[in-house]
Amino acid sequence: MSEKIYDMVTLETIEKLADLVAAKDLGEITIASEDKCITIKGKKCPPPMPPMGVPMAAPAAAPAAAASAPAPAAEEKPLSGKIIKSPIVGTFYASPSPDQPPFVQVGDTVKKGDVVMIIESMKLMNEVQSDMDGTVQEILVKNGEAVEYDQPLMILA
Secondary structure: OHHHHHHHOOHHHHHHHHHHHHHOOOOEEEEEOOOOEEEEEOOOOOOOOOOOOOOOOOOOOOOOOOOOOOHHHHHHOOOOOEEEEOOOOEEEEOOOOOOOOOOOOOOOEEOOOOEEEEEEEOOEEEEEEOOOOEEEEEEOOOOOOEEOOOOEEEEEO
């Protein structure tokens, strides 16, 4: 039986299998018999997207270079305190809608689980919750500003 499988496997068949792996975004395809095996591997799968909702907080470096002139001064100053970072790429919004007050302002006390901002990404409004208690010391971005993944957005004391 293994003789028949390998008699039928030609370069053309291997190319067709490779095309199938590519077209279907498969990791790999294997054809095996009792004593022989052919494996065609495709591209590696990309890593999963980070979870949305609760941002990760850790000491951070300054944000990436921005187009505005004041940004370099902010980059030179090291950030201190508890940092809330952007969990996704999108647009920062400080309030649920333009006619409502912001979720938090400098000086406000925040509890773990409180919604502190919205980040719009791909037409979806993602509420970002604080993963720690603290007092808002500084908001590093302006309403409507584009933000990058893992960019520091807010400092809690």
